[in-house]
Amino acid sequence: MFHLASSLYDRFSRREQYNILILGLDNAGKTSLLEHLKLVYPGPGEKKKPGERDTTQILKSKRILPTVGQNVTTIRYSTQSQPRHAVNLKFWDLGGQRSLRNMWARYYSSCHGIIFIIDSTDTERFQECYDTLVDVTRHQSWRDEAGGPGPGHDSVNVPILMMANKQDLPAAVDLVSLKTGYFIDLVSELDASDSKLLPVSVLENQGIRESLDWLVSRIVYNKTNRLPEYR
Numbered sequence: 001m002f003h004l005a006s007s008l009y010d011r012f013s014r015r016e017q018y019n020i021l022i023l024g025l026d027n028a029g030k031t032s033l034l035e036h037l038k039l040v041y042p043g044p045g046e047k048k049k050p051g052e053r054d055t056t057q058i059l060k061s062k063r064i065l066p067t068v069g070q071n072v073t074t075i076r077y078s079t080q081s082q083p084r085h086a087v088n089l090k091f092w093d094l095g096g097q098r099s100l101r102n103m104w105a106r107y108y109s110s111c112h113g114i115i116f117i118i119d120s121t122d123t124e125r126f127q128e129c130y131d132t133l134v135d136v137t138r139h140q141s142w143r144d145e146a147g148g149p150g151p152g153h154d155s156v157n158v159p160i161l162m163m164a165n166k167q168d169l170p171a172a173v174d175l176v177s178l179k180t181g182y183f184i185d186l187v188s189e190l191d192a193s194d195s196k197l198l199p200v201s202v203l204e205n206q207g208i209r210e211s212l213d214w215l216v217s218r219i220v221y222n223k224t225n226r227l228p229e230y231r
């Protein structure tokens with residue numbers, strides 16, 4: 001009874017918090033995305049950030065080094081369709097170098113959603129990018145958690161937002177070519193799960209808001225399967 005009362009108290013007095021992993025090959029733009037989010041959105045207890053800022057200039061002037069460990073930040077976020085319902089989003093930006101990717105799986109059981117960033121100009125590594133994302137979605141830990149293999153339990157069970165980043169660059173492969181060419185198998189394979197591939201430019205602040213809105217609405221929809229934390 002006490003447990004029920006205290007969980008109801010939590011539910012109504014605290015804000016829902018969701019953990020989001022930012023994954024992708026090295027140089028894809030993961031830390032840049034995290035820095036962008038810090039500039040644009042308030043922290044959980046902060047007042048609103050002062051107006052629109054030119055994040056492009058600020059990001060360009062920052063020296064972002066390749067990530068070796070992890071970077072974490074929490075923001076307060078409400079989707080454009082539900083502006084009064086704010087949630088906390090805790091982002092984990094992990095290093096994308098090959099030798100660091102085996103660390104990612106440690107975070108799967110506590111995450112509510114995944115952002116997988118693709119460098120749309122890095123055509124030479126599209127295959128590696130593809131294989132890496134397939135490895136994520138088929139990792140054993142999703143199965144362990146679901147209580148063993150079985151229909152609907154053999155793959156990832158959180159929403160995946162694939163961001164086709166660096167669309168500001170002339171060499172970037174556009175969304176249609178990505179979907180119908182390089183990533184066609186992946187897109188159809190992930191069709192069964194909750195996933196979406198969207199074009200963005202982190203540096204130019206294009207497409208990020210729309211992508212996050214999609215991800216957050218899917219995460220909230222999935223909350224009976226993956227309970228939020230309350231903070």
Ligand SMILES: Nc1nc2c(ncn2[C@@H]2O[C@H](COP(=O)(O)OP(=O)(O)OP(=O)(O)O)[C@@H](O)[C@H]2O)c(=O)[nH]1
Nearest residue numbers: 026027028029030031032066067096166201202203
């Ligand atoms: N033109 C352009 N460059 C970008 C964009 N996003 C990131 N970059 C650049 O891509 C490079 C790598 O960005 P990072 O954010 O460090 O990449 P990362 O995915 O965190 O890399 P690791 O930490 O090594 O895994 C930097 O030089 C960024 O300025 C973008 O949208 N457009």
Ligand SMILES: [Mg+2]
Nearest residue numbers: 030031066067
């Ligand atoms: Mg990084």
